[in-house]
Amino acid sequence: MESHHSLFLFFLLSLFHIQSGNSDKCPLDFSEFPYEPEWSCFNGTANPQNQKPLAVSYCCNLALKAVFQAMALNTNRTRVLFLDHDEARSCTNQFQTLYAHTDFSTCDIQRVVSPDDDTCPKHVQKIADRLGGFQSIREGCDGVKIGNSSESGCIGCVNSFNKALDVLKGDDSHACEEGLLVALASLEVGSKEWVEGLFSCLWDEIRKFRFVS
Numbered sequence: 192m193e194s195h196h197s198l199f200l201f202f203l204l205s206l207f208h209i210q211s212g213n214s215d216k217c218p219l220d221f222s223e224f225p226y227e228p229e230w231s232c233f234n235g236t237a238n239p240q241n242q243k244p245l246a247v248s249y250c251c252n253l254a255l256k257a258v259f260q261a262m263a264l265n266t267n268r269t270r271v272l273f274l275d276h277d278e279a280r281s282c283t284n285q286f287q288t289l290y291a292h293t294d295f296s297t298c299d300i301q302r303v304v305s306p307d308d309d310t311c312p313k314h315v316q317k318i319a320d321r322l323g324g325f326q327s328i329r330e331g332c333d334g335v336k337i338g339n340s341s342e343s344g345c346i347g348c349v350n351s352f353n354k355a356l357d358v359l360k361g362d363d364s365h366a367c368e369e370g371l372l373v374a375l376a377s378l379e380v381g382s383k384e385w386v387e388g389l390f391s392c393l394w395d396e397i398r399k400f401r402f403v404s
Contacts, residue, residue: 216281218274223383224260226290228253233292251298256394258286258300259369263376263386270315270377272370279305303369311359311367315374318367321359325378328355332375335388345392352393368397 232250266272274282283301287294312318319325331351334344352371359367372393376386 216277217285218265218269218278219258219261219282219285220264221257221261221286221289223264224257224387226254226257226286228290228293248298250293251295252394252398254286254290254293254295254298255300255303256390258282258304259373260376260386260390262304263373264380266315266373266377267380272311272313272315272318272373274305276301276305311370313370315377318359318371318374322355325375328352328375329378332389332392335385335392336382337384337388337391348389348392349396352396372397 228250232253262272262274279301282304283295286300287296312321322328328351332348334341335348352375355371356368359371372390376389379385
């Protein structure tokens with residue numbers, strides 16, 4: 192009887208360990224740049240029309256923006272731009288749990304933060320090598336800091352961003368918008384105002400390539 196009790200206890204502890212391990216796979220911190228939905232995003236599916244995977248709704252874009260800002264924080268530490276599949280699955284589940292008032296199941300978060308293709312380098316250094324460093328694009332985006340930004344500053348940043356994209360794309364029809372934005376934002380995650388301003392300026396530019404509202 193005692194052996195059966197010990198075996199049952201071992202089974203419970205093993206199950207708890209597996210579940211805890213799975214929940215610990217997400218390396219992202221969503222608290223620094225939290226998801227800030229509008230009222231229309233509450234109590235419903237973020238993409239109610241169930242459009243194509245990349246044709247996500249406005250609410251999905253708000254969610255993806257928050258996720259990518261969290262990825263920039265992680266990239267600053269790891270120098271890796273995207274998540275592996277297990278991390279992406281765990282982070283998607285964690286994000287959904289944190290913001291349970293909206294159903295993100297049609298937003299395709301997991302695939303976007305862990306792309307299957309190799310059209311974009313997975314490491315910051317590889318992007319830096321292709322661009323010859325980040326100095327030019329960083330200087331082009333110097334005027335986007337929240338509270339001290341201007342329309343001309345954002346236009347200059349968009350121009351610098353698109354020039355860098357042209358270099359990264361080469362002859363490939365696929366671009367590297369998300370990777371470049373995460374890499375750029377990861378350079379100065381200590382300046383929350385600059386990161387927020389960078390995303391505020393460039394996120395619509397990325398949506399133009401990847402997402403539609």
